[in-house]
Amino acid sequence: MAAIATVLVASACSSSGSSSETKQATLSKDGKGKKITVWLMDDAQKGWPEVLDAAKKEFTAQTGAEVDVQWQTWTNYTTKLDTALLSGNAPDALEVGNTQAAKYIEAGSFVDLTSVKGQFDNSDKWLDSLAASGQSGDGTKTYAVPYYAGARVLIYRKDLFAAAGVAQAPTTLEELKAALTKVKAANASVPGFSALYLPGKNWYSAVSFGAGGFGVKGVIAKKDGGKWAGTLSDPKFVEGINTWNDLQKNFSTGGTTVDESTQDALMAKGNIAAIIGNGWELGSVVDPKTGDPSLKDKLATIALPGAAAGQPTPAFLGGSDLAVPAKAANAGLGATFLQIYTNTAQQTALAKHAIPNAKNLVAAYKAADPANKATGDAAEGQTWFIPNSPQWSGADETALQNAFSAIAGGGDVAAELKKAQETLVKDLNG
Known part of the structure; x- marks a missing residue:
């Protein structure tokens, strides 16, 4: 190919x-x-x-x-x-x-x-x-x-949230953090429990948080005078990634070297309270062959909350x-x-x-x-997309995976994003 x-x-x-x-x-x-x-x-x-x-x-x-x-x-x-x-x-x-x-x-x-x-x-x-x-x-x-x-949303166990004293779905990032703190505390005895599963290599979710701070135009890179210029090092993007990093450090046991490909099956096993995934993944979690049908009435979806109510974190569309x-x-x-x-x-x-x-x-x-409703709300809101270039390739996705994996492992946020940016800009400009 x-x-x-x-x-x-x-x-x-x-x-x-x-x-x-x-x-x-x-x-x-x-x-x-x-x-x-x-x-x-x-x-x-x-x-x-x-x-x-x-x-x-x-x-x-x-x-x-x-x-x-x-x-x-x-x-x-x-x-x-x-x-x-x-x-x-x-x-x-x-x-x-x-x-x-x-x-x-x-x-x-x-x-x-x-x-x-x-x-x-x-x-x-x-x-x-x-x-x-x-x-x-x-x-x-x-x-x-x-x-x-298709849009990515927050898929969560409403029963686990309710048991932890969270009666209403969070509408802002601050409310989400507060809810996750309660859910984490209520399940402290569950081995490997993730209140929000954010594996290090799930770059789609990470970039959404960056876009929440930076804006959806020119996420990752933008055209500047006929050449591509990176935006991963923009202070507002870095600030958004710091938010993601805080969430994954405090609420996720996803590790630094895995992506989101197994999150549906892991959620079905019962030790994950929330994931960020495509709307159809809810069906995968309860699939009789690969998941747990008993969770069907215990799951709910909302657009990933943003800085303010009614302003979801931008979703990858x-x-x-x-x-x-x-x-x-x-x-x-x-x-x-x-x-x-x-x-x-x-x-x-x-x-x-x-x-x-x-x-x-x-x-x-x-x-x-x-x-x-959740995926519809996400689609109606601000959404982001990869740089619209034929030079975008799997190598670029790998650079992003490596960057967020390193950040999740304790690496410096700004330094790792700058390193990925240099690789991406070189690829995009041929």
Whole structure:
């Protein structure tokens, strides 16, 4: 995969040095007798098939064309996509993870949708971080359309909180600290107990606290005069990480060398009162195969509290985008399908299952299930995203993991963040 990715980016640089010369979008209704191919993750097949069926029906009614959805899985998806885009056998529309989009945008692999963006429902209200992931690095052009999102929240044992005398969910960081102090004291005899599980390598959670002090624009790094400049050493970011560090030192037994990948299973064992995770992890904790179903009525979720009530700590917003490959045989029809699949009607229906792509539709998501309130609140609030660059890689995530692991182990906060920043800036600037 790395070799193919290198070819993609190199080909873009050798031709134009940017994605500015990529194919411009059109919206076509001329589809009589045609069939378009769409690649979607099987999340839709399992979670909201009725939404897709409605979009396909409407698309055929408007264009005369049929839709062949080819189901994909995230495993090895980028390898398959890289190969298809290079060989010219790309589908007419596709789904891509929001952390993957920048590479393809830089390589000129997607159609430029800027000129037709205004014809997509709610495009002026798209979720900030999800919209940014589909844009050019300078934010002036749109190449991918937000599809749906997931947000990290605080998942906690309301029974353990209540037993410790915490009757109401905390609304600020100070209230959270006070609650965790009581929960920790009430469970002092439980071996390895974590009032809040914050393993050292869970950099997503750590950076959220940094963003809470610094702000969500340019978290980790930002463009400055055409070059990337690091923001990890900003005093306000460092201050936020000090808050995270205090929490992990005082309330977590997560250790310094592990990440969040096992936290759901550990919480199910009973010695963790709270974790920071994606909303769907609540289901993982109570899964009969991997967790403890008896905890179902004992868990609750809230947006991670921030400095003031009603101002949650910024959450990392993950999710998916939709795009039209530049070499698609039916690019105009592909764009029209995406327009229909993301219109208000379809996104409102999708909101029964996942966070929709626009802020004005999140209310429908929260109304669908009381359990959705926390992730909906997080998505409506400030969210942050990784530097929108094709140069972002797993190596950068490792640098952040190493930094927070070292901090959790007693390392100097400012020094470790500066070290990570130097690595990240070097990578981002090629």
